[in-house]
Amino acid sequence: MQLLELVDHYRHSSLWHPRSWQSYPAAQQPEWESQAGIGAVTEQLGRMPGLVGPSEIELLKQQISDAGVGGCFILQGGDCAERFQDCREGLIRGKIRILMQMALVIGYAGRKPIVPIGRMAGQYAKPRSEPHEFTANGEVLPIFRGESVNSFEATANGRRSDPLRLLQAYHTSGATLNFIRMLMGTGFGDLQNLDAWDLGTLKNGSMWKRYEQIAQGLRDALAFISSVGGRKSDLTLRGYGIKDFFVSHEALLLPYEQALTRFSPETGRYYNLSAHMLWIGDRTRKLGGAHVEYCRGVGNPIGIKVSADTNIEELVEVIHRINPHNETGKVTLITRLGFSHVKEKLPQLIEAVRTAGLFVTWSVDPMHGNTVRTSEGRKTRRFEAIVEELQFSFAVHRESGSVLGGVHLEMTSDDVTECTGGTAGVSDEGLESRYETWCDPRLNGGQSLEIAFVIASCLRNEHNQNLI
Numbered sequence: 001m002q003l004l005e006l007v008d009h010y011r012h013s014s015l016w017h018p019r020s021w022q023s024y025p026a027a028q029q030p031e032w033e034s035q036a037g038i039g040a041v042t043e044q045l046g047r048m049p050g051l052v053g054p055s056e057i058e059l060l061k062q063q064i065s066d067a068g069v070g071g072c073f074i075l076q077g078g079d080c081a082e083r084f085q086d087c088r089e090g091l092i093r094g095k096i097r098i099l100m101q102m103a104l105v106i107g108y109a110g111r112k113p114i115v116p117i118g119r120m121a122g123q124y125a126k127p128r129s130e131p132h133e134f135t136a137n138g139e140v141l142p143i144f145r146g147e148s149v150n151s152f153e154a155t156a157n158g159r160r161s162d163p164l165r166l167l168q169a170y171h172t173s174g175a176t177l178n179f180i181r182m183l184m185g186t187g188f189g190d191l192q193n194l195d196a197w198d199l200g201t202l203k204n205g206s207m208w209k210r211y212e213q214i215a216q217g218l219r220d221a222l223a224f225i226s227s228v229g230g231r232k233s234d235l236t237l238r239g240y241g242i243k244d245f246f247v248s249h250e251a252l253l254l255p256y257e258q259a260l261t262r263f264s265p266e267t268g269r270y271y272n273l274s275a276h277m278l279w280i281g282d283r284t285r286k287l288g289g290a291h292v293e294y295c296r297g298v299g300n301p302i303g304i305k306v307s308a309d310t311n312i313e314e315l316v317e318v319i320h321r322i323n324p325h326n327e328t329g330k331v332t333l334i335t336r337l338g339f340s341h342v343k344e345k346l347p348q349l350i351e352a353v354r355t356a357g358l359f360v361t362w363s364v365d366p367m368h369g370n371t372v373r374t375s376e377g378r379k380t381r382r383f384e385a386i387v388e389e390l391q392f393s394f395a396v397h398r399e400s401g402s403v404l405g406g407v408h409l410e411m412t413s414d415d416v417t418e419c420t421g422g423t424a425g426v427s428d429e430g431l432e433s434r435y436e437t438w439c440d441p442r443l444n445g446g447q448s449l450e451i452a453f454v455i456a457s458c459l460r461n462e463h464n465q466n467l468i
Contacts, residue, residue: 050273074406078119110459279303338369383421
């Protein structure tokens with residue numbers, strides 16, 4: 001079916017229900033070892049409580065809408081692919097800490113409230129370029145698709161697509177989210193707890209001194225407020241950072257997403273209650289595909305990844321399809337163009353969306369479009385390329401009269417060596433020191449904080465431009 005035929009078909013097809021995606025081709029779905037098993041698992045999931053609530057989802061959607069007009073800034077980040085074994089207090093706390101520190105830097109220096117969205121509590125599945133891989137001994141195995149599907153262990157048994165893993169994903173997501181809520185509910189986001197955000201080895205990095213200057217300025221402000229009768233206990237990062245913490249994942253495994261979809265009598269809408277925000281990727285946002293069909297029916301904010309080879313005409317129709325009522329905060333376009341394509345491609349995208357009269361919030365993913373391989377075949381990302389895509393994106397939006405409302409990063413608080421460059425000077429040879437990701441390379445804690453200062457500088461320039 002040609003594009004115009006698809007558009008006409010969709011514009012005259014308004015019926016939706018949580019299973020309507022099943023009538024469309026679904027990309028990136030595993031071949032489950034048992035169809036009866038996947039049916040039984042999704043039926044069980046359908047009886048379980050949602051992990052988030054409709055009111056939280058609507059709150060995030062309002063904040064994303066605000067980010068679209070420059071009222072705040074979205075900081076979305078976390079692991080490329082979460083691991084079940086990382087559902088541990090220390091590791092979760094570390095991820096929240098680095099996001100808080102980044103929020104503090106970006107918010108304080110950039111004069112913007114921050115909307116934190118973790119790639120957490122559900123990011124257990126990944127799309128892959130190839131369905132199979134070759135082992136060192138020449139054996140052909142199904143590719144690792146994330147722990148919701150199969151094991152990282154490169155064996156025939158480990159790479160079985162096991163439906164029971166979806167139950168483990170649900171329970172692990174719930175445990176992670178419960179711990180996050182406990183942290184936030186007990187004051188972990190209070191500015192008076194700045195000293196509790198120590199990340200150990202991060203203190204040895206060159207960015208720590210700059211971070212400490214901001215932190216000390218806030219400590220002095222808190223002391224002054226206290227001295228004149230103010231209550232420090234009332235102060236959180238509401239002004240420059242974290243007020244609420246949201247979670248997100250890629251809406252990839254549609255049987256799982258369908259099972260966690262619920263109807264809210266209060267709003268008269270369906271919501272996916274496995275996460276506050278969902279996104280669809282470059283491989284799954286086809287106009288005639290099942291993922292677009294599913295996402296158009298849920299009330300959650302939806303991110304759409306946009307690459308350099310995106311068909312802009314089709315993208316506009318995808319946005320129409322997902323957001324037929326042009327609701328603000330519903331769609332976030334997350335550009336992942338690669339630093340060398342930003343100046344050419346991004347103005348075309350901005351103009352097409354503006355001409356179509358579409359309300360979207362713009363974000364940038366400077367990671368995926370800048371993935372390269374070393375001479376040894378190791379996948380990495382150059383820190384300098386990530387910075388350039390960020391800076392170019394801010395500049396293009398400013399020149400186009402648009403607003404860049406957020407950033408989407410694959411990152412960790414750990415001292416890994418997966419992306420080269422930055423002030424830490426990770427080299428190609430140094431990647432093997434602590435290359436721990438099971439999928440794509442992540443910024444480490446020091447590089448993440450360095451990126452926060454880059455974003456803050458760009459936002460400060462935007463702020464100063466507005467004052468002129």
